[in-house]
Amino acid sequence: MTEITAEKNLLGRKLSITGHADRTEDMTSGNLICAALSILTQTMAENLLSAEDEGRADIITLDLHSGEALMDYITDDDSVNSAFDAMMTGFALLAERYPETVRVSSALLPEVQGNVDLCRFDGEDVAAPEKGAEQTPEVQPESGEQHFLSKVKQLKSENNARQSRILDAVAERYGLRRGDLNALEDAVNRERGEHTLETMLGRWRGQESAVKELYPSFDLKAALCDRDFFSLLYKGLDLRSAYELVHREELLRSAMEYAAKISHDMTAGQLARSGLRTREGALSDGEPAEHKPAALTKKQRSELIRRAERGERIKL
Numbered sequence: 001m002t003e004i005t006a007e008k009n010l011l012g013r014k015l016s017i018t019g020h021a022d023r024t025e026d027m028t029s030g031n032l033i034c035a036a037l038s039i040l041t042q043t044m045a046e047n048l049l050s051a052e053d054e055g056r057a058d059i060i061t062l063d064l065h066s067g068e069a070l071m072d073y074i075t076d077d078d079s080v081n082s083a084f085d086a087m088m089t090g091f092a093l094l095a096e097r098y099p100e101t102v103r104v105s106s107a108l109l110p111e112v113q114g115n116v117d118l119c120r121f122d123g124e125d126v127a128a129p130e131k132g133a134e135q136t137p138e139v140q141p142e143s144g145e146q147h148f149l150s151k152v153k154q155l156k157s158e159n160n161a162r163q164s165r166i167l168d169a170v171a172e173r174y175g176l177r178r179g180d181l182n183a184l185e186d187a188v189n190r191e192r193g194e195h196t197l198e199t200m201l202g203r204w205r206g207q208e209s210a211v212k213e214l215y216p217s218f219d220l221k222a223a224l225c226d227r228d229f230f231s232l233l234y235k236g237l238d239l240r241s242a243y244e245l246v247h248r249e250e251l252l253r254s255a256m257e258y259a260a261k262i263s264h265d266m267t268a269g270q271l272a273r274s275g276l277r278t279r280e281g282a283l284s285d286g287e288p289a290e291h292k293p294a295a296l297t298k299k300q301r302s303e304l305i306r307r308a309e310r311g312e313r314i315k316l
Helices: 027-053 078-098 144-174 181-194 197-214 227-234 239-246 250-276 296-311
Strands: 002-009 012-018 057-065 068-075 102-106
Touching: 002 078, 012 027, 012 078, 027 057, 027 068, 027 078, 027 144, 068 078, 068 296, 078 102, 078 144, 144 181, 197 227, 227 239, 239 250
Parallel strands: 002 102
Antiparallel strands: 002 012, 012 068, 057 068
16 A cells, blocks of 8 residues: 655645555556656656756755655745645545555645546557447546646656756857767766865975965965965965965055165165265264365355255355
8 A cells, every 4th residue: 555645834835645556456457556656756856856956945855765755845836836746646646546545644636536547548449439320529528647747747857958058058168969878978087187185286296386486485385274264265266366366465565665675775775875865964074164264255154054054054
């Protein structure tokens, strides 16, 4: 006996299936029940995985084993819950048709007509109409099961198309031929190997000496403790660029101080070489006047006064 229970869980659904679809006296029916339960459950599992990939649902539990299935998810997408309800319709049909093998306990269980004969899928021939008899096509309304199978076929088609688009995009990124899955797998594995921590650490150590030539105080071990620095390296930035980006303000301040010092030294040197540097009165030796004070003209005396005012010591 297969026991099926389902309930609402927040915005989603929760499903539990236990037990096996034991063989009935009719082996064909037993096989059909087992296959129907399996395909309904697995189809819903695939739908949930696709919905999670697309951000339409969050899976809490998804565990499928022989004779046991657990599903628990939350969603704000009505289409995901609609697919779940369609699956419950399939379970309801099986429980109605084979109550000795399948039992469903759930407030979510829909009402079904119970007139669907699963054996019509076993390949038996349908009696051909007599010759000459008027053949009037009969349009049958779509049953709940047919609607579900149609929905499953649509979902599979959409998923296949989506997977194909993703594979084509990845192949284009690596410059590979579309459909060459072996080459694509090799490229992905190769890139995954390049991004292992051991490989990246070896690459950073190879760049360490070049960075230390520019920045002697650089210490790779200490720098890797900086989360921002490590994040830039992990994303593919080289060692020097990551260090300069993280320490840009510090390096800019040091460069400005160095430029100011060089400019000051150059200016002082130019003044000294051109003789324009002002002598400090307390430190300079003073220059003797060329004439005796009594022989100085008014213009010469004015010049000596100006020189003394600038701080120069005048010896007369």
